[in-house]
Amino acid sequence: MSEQIALGTSRGRWVLAATALGSGMAFLDGTVVNVALPAMGEELNAGMAGLQWIVNGYMLMLASLVLLSGSLGDRLGRRRVYVIGVIWFAVASMVCTVAPTLEVMIAGRVLQGIGGALLTPGSLAILQTTFRQADRAKAVGSWSGLTSVAAAVGPFVGGSLVDSGSWRLIFLLNVPVAAVTVLVTLRHVPETRDEEAAGRLDINGAILATIGLAGLTFGLISAGERGFGDPAVLTSLAIGVGALAFFVEVERRSSHPMLPPGIFANRRFTGANLVTVAVYGGLGTATFLLVVYLQTVLGYSALWAGASLLPMTALMLALSGYAGGLSDRIGAQLPMTIGPVLMAAGFLLMLRIQPGSGYFDTVLPAVVVLGLGLVATVAPLTATVLSSVADHHAGIASGVNNAVARSAQLMAVAAIPMAAGITGDTYLDAIEFHKGFGRALWISAILCAAGGAIAWFTVGEPKEKPGKTPARVHHHTHCALEAPPYADSRTPSPSSS
Template sequence: MAQGGRLAGRVNDGNAKWWVLGASCFALFMAILDNLVVNVALPTISDDFSPTTTQLQWIVSAYTLVFAALQITAGGLGDRFGRKRFFLFGVALFTTTSALAALVQNTEWLIVARAVQGLGAAFIMPLSLSLISSVFPPEERGKALGIWSAVSVSGLAFGPIVGGAIVEYFAWQWIFLINVPIGIVAFLITSAVVKESRDESGQVATDIPGTVLVTGAIAALVWSLIEAGERGWGDSLIVGGLAVSAVLFAAFIWVEQHTEKPMVPLRFFKSSTFTGANLDSFAISFFISGIAFSMTLYWQNVHGYSAIRTGLTMLPMVITMMAFSPISGALVNRIGTRNLVTAGMLITGSAAFMYLRTSVGGTFLDVMPAMVVMGFGMALIFAPMTTAVLNSVESDKSGVASAVNGAVREMGFAFGVALLGTIMNQTYKSRFDGSSQVEGLRDPANAAFGPLQPAIDRVGEGINYAGRGIYNQEYFPGVPGDIADTLYAVSSAAFVDGMHRSFIITGVAIIGVAIGSFFLIKDSVAETPAKEPAVDVPAVTFGAAPGE
């Protein structure tokens, strides 16, 4: 308490906004870090819990799914009842659940813990932006959000590095325990220096039906995308899951159109800037999560890198992003959000094709140019993209607007792992099963290979068994060295083929979104709120929402 009093005593009208920025960013770093910190530990977690490929995807996606689905409601609650109050609730919940996640004994409970972590993060992310927007005027937001973006980007960038160091020198459980001291400090600083603020317009909604519908829609879609990797796109459960998602999204749009105080004011999407910036958010997060998921497995399973070495492969991208993110925030008022975002998206899209230099016999130097280019492109995107979102709505709606943007961003993370992981897995299984070497090993005429069929089938089950896993005698006892070498070569090549297909799809998508955002984003600031006759907004206006 004494420490909190000393901090509060240092806050005055001249520096209050900078204290708010610092407190918000401190908690934000913790929540963003957990988007990717787990990825580098997946192979180690696999050794302990033996999850399936789909369960590996869920360990990542459970966090981002809840994070995405509940941000809008969290932002609305904060705007209505107190931004500081609910920000602190998110910090406390995230910190407590992080401690519990370190104690789980199986994959299922780890997935549950990750989902509850996502709930805490759903309050931290949008309300950090909302707190900042409430104290910085529009002409200063670019600079403030440049710092916010640098912290956000560093959380993403340092996630694999921090995770790798922890797994290498401690135990994977510490990737969760590290959040505990960070969360405690964030809670104390926020309590001491941040003043309470809320939307006084009386127009804030806590739309329970809308929340339930959009959460169900996103969950059904992510489940279908992940499970399709095992079941196939034509499976009745996958088709049914996609249909349920479409119906729930349609119901959500209808409810929002006919609710007096909707969770998402649909008039936001009348702004081409708001729509374009959110499309960019989705696309770039989609790419980041897909790269993090695939490259972690590539370095460790195909090339045999340690966890810490895998994390350190991200350094070229980290250094580039950290160097240029603050600069891009400062350039917003000079160059404009549209030009910066479009240039960044085009550069990042080109990096996706540069990752095609990866191969079974490749080296780190083959991949480093792609990482540098990707880091530079992303550094140009985050600050102007966030500025565009907040400048496209009036300040008293910043909580909901930032929540929508955060939700879209996290949906991109969830869908990136779900869809790109599924594409990789399906391509992998197809290439592995179609290999002439594998067909030879499965030939019934070769009776000597009969006892090896369970091992061969297991390697072919999914990408988590690709590469050097065949040399693990605990999982594959008694496999002769020459057969193990063959399975390593075939599975590694199949993994790289699947990874390349995901890179091509992502690169095309990002460049397409870049072109679209150039025509959608405008360099202007919303000053006066428009009336909200929600029922007058045609459904087609909100058509982008499910894709966000």
């Protein structure tokens, strides 16, 4: 058992800094890349499929490996895996910085996804195993706030670098941040591991999940260019479906699966994850197509296009804690129903955006309504996921929900542009892109509205057994636009801290 550190000490502040720097780097990268997509597409001669792969190469590995990496840290050492993830992310960022072709850029993004999967859950696990019990909730809250700030400043940093220099600088920026993170971590963060961790790592499951998601992603993106009748498209989709079916069977038979099938026996947990699929699938349009649309159709600079979504981040930062407290008092069903419906309304309001539209009268109202819907949805959703399972399954439940959200966005970015007719160089044609953008907004609105309906019918409040205290979840400030906040079984609740 390693020593327990107090948050208010010098070493405690260094530990907090180390974890916030690494995870903040990943958060920052996630927000700045979308801003740079039009510039990257122009220099690398990328059509819509290329832009989709720049986004999905990263998301693919993150969704496939985030569940496995937590177990890896428990066994090999959380600090060790975290440092490896940070270094891996930095090396991959250098590949992206010097990428001469689209193919090399996609390879760099895939490598970044592996690094992100290693460091994302590791930063939170370090906090929860390093700090003494009384300080853990405050430490996690501080970490959430710091990483949220990184995500919030991302559009300004990325947009400024793209407008004033080169999009390559957004990747180069990760290298010095990673170097400082590694130095601080090795000097100030103690090593921790789970000495009781048993069983083999679910390597087979991770491989099958990666192949399955990659097959579906390649098939859906390629279908936009070649059509569904193309042999390569059909083969890729068949491989994806087959691998995921095999994945389910492997997980069902494994003694230590990374995704225990039995966890979905709980109706509220399954319902919450279906809502996650619908909501984050729809949200993929806002974080991918909208920023590109504002630059290519409305002529926004990269800076102003990135800043256009800042009100969503600000609303999440300001209101996520309040939304969680409200759901504790009135239950999660109503907020999780109203939230996705508000998000659908936000997407429909975006239909008012036309070539020549102003930001404050068309874009801003839509973004605010979308942000309010996200605020109403995410905290209750996270609380439902954690309260639907036994305490010792809280870690895997949160990890599953996080991976489900990322997988949903992965599939949405692959499928929605194709379904909306945004393929090839369409995004460079203002008229055609505008038509496709409208269709994509309708698809996203329908997805979110479906999420609200699912929540109403599946996320009823559990019937508490006599004498049992209802589960309470600690709601931290966050602005997670890519996925619900990650938590695990060591996350303290107010009743225990």
